[in-house]
Amino acid sequence: MFRLTDEHEHRFREDGYLMVEGLYDPEEMELLLNVGRFDGEKASLVRAAEDTEGRESKLWLTSDTDREDIYNAICRGRRMVDTLERLMGDEVYLYHYKMMVKEPRVGGAWEWHQDYGYWYHNQALYPDMASCYIAVDRAHRGNGCLQVIRGSHRLGRIEHGRYGTQVGADPKRVELALEHLDHVYCEMSPGTALFFHANVLHRSDPNESDDPRWSLICCYNTRHNPCQDRPGHPSYRPLGKWDDGRIKEVGRRQWAELAATAGPEAATAGPEAGPGA
Numbered sequence: 001m002f003r004l005t006d007e008h009e010h011r012f013r014e015d016g017y018l019m020v021e022g023l024y025d026p027e028e029m030e031l032l033l034n035v036g037r038f039d040g041e042k043a044s045l046v047r048a049a050e051d052t053e054g055r056e057s058k059l060w061l062t063s064d065t066d067r068e069d070i071y072n073a074i075c076r077g078r079r080m081v082d083t084l085e086r087l088m089g090d091e092v093y094l095y096h097y098k099m100m101v102k103e104p105r106v107g108g109a110w111e112w113h114q115d116y117g118y119w120y121h122n123q124a125l126y127p128d129m130a131s132c133y134i135a136v137d138r139a140h141r142g143n144g145c146l147q148v149i150r151g152s153h154r155l156g157r158i159e160h161g162r163y164g165t166q167v168g169a170d171p172k173r174v175e176l177a178l179e180h181l182d183h184v185y186c187e188m189s190p191g192t193a194l195f196f197h198a199n200v201l202h203r204s205d206p207n208e209s210d211d212p213r214w215s216l217i218c219c220y221n222t223r224h225n226p227c228q229d230r231p232g233h234p235s236y237r238p239l240g241k242w243d244d245g246r247i248k249e250v251g252r253r254q255w256a257e258l259a260a261t262a263g264p265e266a267a268t269a270g271p272e273a274g275p276g277a
């Protein structure tokens, strides 16, 4: 069971991120991957995001907190929420969560940006927001793992503009940051989580490998931070915490229901079908 220490808090304050290996166990990630792959309802929300070379990543995004599903069990779980509340020094609520899928040889890149570079335009008053990137399957350099600039959350908000098809941080400021700060590739095995501050500069390369890259990114705002109330980017609403045991309890039930209606492919899904296994 993960326990946040003073040293973890110190690292998060200094680096702007904290990687926790094995925050989620193999069964939790296998359930999440299987549910994600066969979830027809979420499939109807999927949109493609194009990079500057025309390569497409797929993603769905929602702020739904009403359903009893594995996504909510993770986003509301104490392991996640208690950790973020300590790192951010306040009560947090769910801003949204999204599944990001980079398919083999197809999934595209994300340009350098800060999440607050976007959320600032939702009238979020402070950058006191953070996310947790969960590696659902293995993320490595070849399939476009997340990259961060260590300590870049202390640079303040950088101007963002449209560069090609994506909105990204001013490339001159990024270049300057890279002259002085470390560029870190976050290679992660399934179940590893990366907590990161909304002002951390991050990006990722396209997926040039035969391995898919699935990740669930859960994004939170702090209670003291007012913002516009928009679909997918809500203002404060209390987030009831769930016990972490519900991830497996709800996930097993959801997967059993999906597998029963999903056809023969689902019957072979399991550890050996998971690309990260």
Ligand SMILES: O=C(O)CCC(=O)C(=O)O
Binding pocket: 100, 110, 115, 144, 145, 146, 202, 203, 204, 215, 217
């Ligand atoms: O999934 C990725 O590689 C990048 C995602 C990202 O930067 C974001 O959602 O803000």
